[in-house]
Amino acid sequence: MTTVEEAEKIILAQLKDHGVETVPFELALGRVLAENIKADRDLPPFNRVTMDGIAIAHEAIEQGITTFKIKATQAAGEEPIAIDTPDECIEIMTGAALSPSVDAIIRYEDLEIKEGTAKLLITDIKHGQNIHQKGKDKKQGYTVAAANQLITPAIISLAASVGKAELQVKKMPKVMIISSGDELVDVADTPSGFQIRRSNNYTIKAVLTQHGLDADMLHIPDNPEITRQQIQNCLQNYDVILLSGGISMGKFDYIPQALEDLQVKKLFHKVQQRPGKPFWFGRHDNGVLVFAFPGNPVATFMCLHRYFLLWLNTTLGLPAKQPVYAQLAKDFTFMPQLKYFLQVKLNFTQQGILSAQPIEGNGSGDFANLADTDAFIELPLERNEFKQGEVFPVIKF
């Protein structure tokens, strides 16, 4: 049987460049940056006042001058005003651009202003004080944000600062989520006593939404001809097909036959893991990938996070995520020869340790249990006994 590590390797061998598109910068949050953002000017672009008060030439202090004639008042955004002699000053506001004739700011709190003059109340005045020097943060042309990173509010802010009203971002792959089976009715419909409602497709869609991907959804009834047509259509119009359920030995599971007829090549089937052992992964000659997750809702959820999001992250060119490690909060035993993804509730101890409290479901794919947890902890295949205090990687969701 394929191991988790082998499955990951096979999936990560299927990367593709999905291209680049240009979007208004304020809509780029959560996308992947596809260009370097460079400073269009020095940052700050001028010697910038950081306190309201007066601007003087520091040489005046050396000359013993303590009272200054206010030559003019300069607001932020106004053209810089020069002084003519060292006993003059400019009353000046935070954010204003300094004239080269002045090089120290004394704030209002340290002044007495009356009848057009400003008198210093302090003596210790440093050259350049309360001035944010031109280019101190970054020089013109400097890459303030490099390509291939997630666009956060900080990146949005940098783009705004340097006038990038539009940003080049990676295109997202086109994803279709397929549910199947006549036993499933839609959420607003009333199921008979032997039907249930669709939910895995909505779960997948919600998780993808959290990751900035707007996927389509399709339900296929138990009919071989319709199944074939619909899958064919998806293979022509999407980059990825995500299936939940429908790949099994059941007599009315027409999807495996349709995939075979349409030349989707199986790359693996069955992974040495729980949940999610029947996970199937394949690829069409045209490059379309098919992730067929098991119908068990918790298995679908785990495989989506562990495999699909990893693939998405990687194919978009993002660096590998920093692994998250947590300490098991109590002993745990798991006998089957499978890598177990145990549902846990995480919290930080006051020692800064991430602690993982196992919250076991009843194995039936009970989603109500999943709502009470926030991660899977990944327990190694080759062991059966896991002790309190041991550390393992976790997948937060």
Add this chain to the structure above:
Amino acid sequence: MTTVEEAEKIILAQLKDHGVETVPFELALGRVLAENIKADRDLPPFNRVTMDGIAIAHEAIEQGITTFKIKATQAAGEEPIAIDTPDECIEIMTGAALSPSVDAIIRYEDLEIKEGTAKLLITDIKHGQNIHQKGKDKKQGYTVAAANQLITPAIISLAASVGKAELQVKKMPKVMIISSGDELVDVADTPSGFQIRRSNNYTIKAVLTQHGLDADMLHIPDNPEITRQQIQNCLQNYDVILLSGGISMGKFDYIPQALEDLQVKKLFHKVQQRPGKPFWFGRHDNGVLVFAFPGNPVATFMCLHRYFLLWLNTTLGLPAKQPVYAQLAKDFTFMPQLKYFLQVKLNFTQQGILSAQPIEGNGSGDFANLADTDAFIELPLERNEFKQGEVFPVIKF
């Protein structure tokens, strides 16, 4: 001066019920649930087959029967089919609802099927095997998700399962983000040599978007009459006003005067913290709150996370967030009598410890530095020396 703890207490005394609205369940991701979601039926709603194979009456095993006549085939979603005698079976698919006449499932792998009969290849068959019993996960009427929690993909899934096509969610407060000052030009405009571009308003908007809040934005020029009119308009149409900059001693900062004229009462001004010391917070008689953040971009970012998001979380009725603690990765000294919010880069050690590496900015509000970090670590006011390995709370962003 107001301490961080006092500021927090004053802000959290200003909670308000913003009401409830009904949205389609699939659009409720990230909102706050305002009702209990209950199971409309038992979960699962019937004795559900979990493996493809045959359904038999377990009493047949006790009678020594090992070959069964296949009476019929039942797909998932079909009405349950009963057997008439213990030597009969139903060929049955995963997801099907069991007739009361059968109570064990034998999977295909353990059968030999030919000429309309199924022969057992195994002997150890348990009563109820491969059946997910009606009501085992949850009983009808059970609250599968309680009000006052964030709607995650798991909650979306539960809502779908129990047929909640619409969900009651908390209304979000109406928020206006105001920037001001003639020195600021829009992102697409070319600033003069003494102007810069607006960015704090976009940063705030992006952070709020991450938290499901769609805020409006307004830029006010340096004009006292326009300032007064615009602020008055906001006080009539919004629940919260977020200002970045514009509250200072500057001659052209017309906002403080407008707020005073319009009877916005100051609740505090200046907090014993860095960054963000000039933070101002007030309230109008009609309940509108004004968070006036300092113009320094890093200060605005910190105050937004530390104060506004905390207020938002609390006013929406969410439980207090689990604190996150991290270990300082190196010694750090900070002398001023201020609570310092130090920018850090977080990573997990293989011991499951969250480690915080200080990445100091140059104090100028350099946002390029912020893009390289992912949290503020909150260092206590009453100390100046902080040692490697000591643990403090962090605010992740």
